[in-house]
Amino acid sequence: MAFFERIPGGFPAAASAARALRPDPARPGRTLPAVEKLEGPRRADPLLGPLRGAVRATLPEGARDALHGRWLGHPAHPLMVQVPIGTWLSAALLDLLPGRRGSAGALVAVGLAAALPAALAGLNDWAELRKPQMRVGLAHAATNTAAVALYTASLTARLRGRRMAGRGLGFAGLVTVGVGGALGGHLAYRQAAGAQHADGVAAAVEPGWHPLGRLAEFPVGVPVRHLLGDVPVLVYREGGETVRALADRCGHMGGPLSGGTVEGGCVRCPWHGSTFRLTDGWNVHGPATAPQPAFECRVTGGRVEVRLPAAEKEV
Numbered sequence: 001m002a003f004f005e006r007i008p009g010g011f012p013a014a015a016s017a018a019r020a021l022r023p024d025p026a027r028p029g030r031t032l033p034a035v036e037k038l039e040g041p042r043r044a045d046p047l048l049g050p051l052r053g054a055v056r057a058t059l060p061e062g063a064r065d066a067l068h069g070r071w072l073g074h075p076a077h078p079l080m081v082q083v084p085i086g087t088w089l090s091a092a093l094l095d096l097l098p099g100r101r102g103s104a105g106a107l108v109a110v111g112l113a114a115a116l117p118a119a120l121a122g123l124n125d126w127a128e129l130r131k132p133q134m135r136v137g138l139a140h141a142a143t144n145t146a147a148v149a150l151y152t153a154s155l156t157a158r159l160r161g162r163r164m165a166g167r168g169l170g171f172a173g174l175v176t177v178g179v180g181g182a183l184g185g186h187l188a189y190r191q192a193a194g195a196q197h198a199d200g201v202a203a204a205v206e207p208g209w210h211p212l213g214r215l216a217e218f219p220v221g222v223p224v225r226h227l228l229g230d231v232p233v234l235v236y237r238e239g240g241e242t243v244r245a246l247a248d249r250c251g252h253m254g255g256p257l258s259g260g261t262v263e264g265g266c267v268r269c270p271w272h273g274s275t276f277r278l279t280d281g282w283n284v285h286g287p288a289t290a291p292q293p294a295f296e297c298r299v300t301g302g303r304v305e306v307r308l309p310a311a312e313k314e315v
């Protein structure tokens with residue numbers, strides 16, 4: 001008997017059930033509101049601060065910068081999770097192929113070994129997020145921890161010769177890590193965790209030189225926020241006619257750099273401590289993984305003017 005003939009009502013009923021599951025283009029559907037609920041205050045909130053403090057206190061600054069992906073120019077965590085996800089998916093495919101099942105256990109083991117550094121990078125990123133992002137991040141971490149537990153059980157079962165159980169646990173782990181990946185996608189693309197929040201500056205600033213104000217308006221040694229059109233700019237007068245200017249919204253999460261502290265030719269963001277060199281915007285320390293847009297400055301006729309070299313490339 002054909003599959004659809006076994007369903008009461010046959011093909012029309014099956015087609016109608018399938019249509020009911022299809023996303024409605026006029027409504028948000030069920031998935032997004034369910035995930036958005038995770039962003040709201042939860043009972044675990046009192047844990048967020050102490051957990052963040054523990055991560056910051058445990059990892060030295062250089063290790064934290066490396067795990068954030070400062071060397072890469074964007075977060076390293078999404079890159080690192082490719083190994084466990086790839087090996088576990090491959091293991092599932094081998095489990096389905098007759099005669100190939102022996103290698104699946106090795107792939108599960110490789111995935112488990114790669115999951116640890118990937119999780120450490122994720123935890124390090126998580127500690128520098130906003131609270132709604134941290135809440136979704138906790139759910140993401142809990143789901144992936146469950147996946148690791150399932151794969152550990154799967155590997156144990158395989159090593160003990162219980163292949164059916166090993167395969168079943170592996171499939172359950174794959175589904176679980178898929179849910180964790182979807183939550184990670186929500187964090188990255190819906191909540192913009194890990195995105196470069198200063199990237200739009202080059203497109204928003206017109207090419208060429210722009211007047212900011214009279215030199216005397218900028219006190220020496222005090223970071224000042226100034227608007228260039230709609231773009232907030234941090235202006236810092238080092239002394240005399242030496243003026244530095246960076247995009248004010250921190251590339252990490254949009255914190256106001258003009259509210260930060262300036263020391264040793266660098267500004268430190270007041271939100272999570274990213275440190276940028278004033279001369280060229282270089283991110284000396286994370287969690288920011290990319291340099292901050294830096295303006296060229298000049299003083300003409302007693303007025304400060306700025307120009308964004310990147311803006312010239314945009315047109």
Ligand code: FES
Binds near residue numbers: 255270
């Ligand atoms: S907003 Fe996070 S370091 Fe600036």
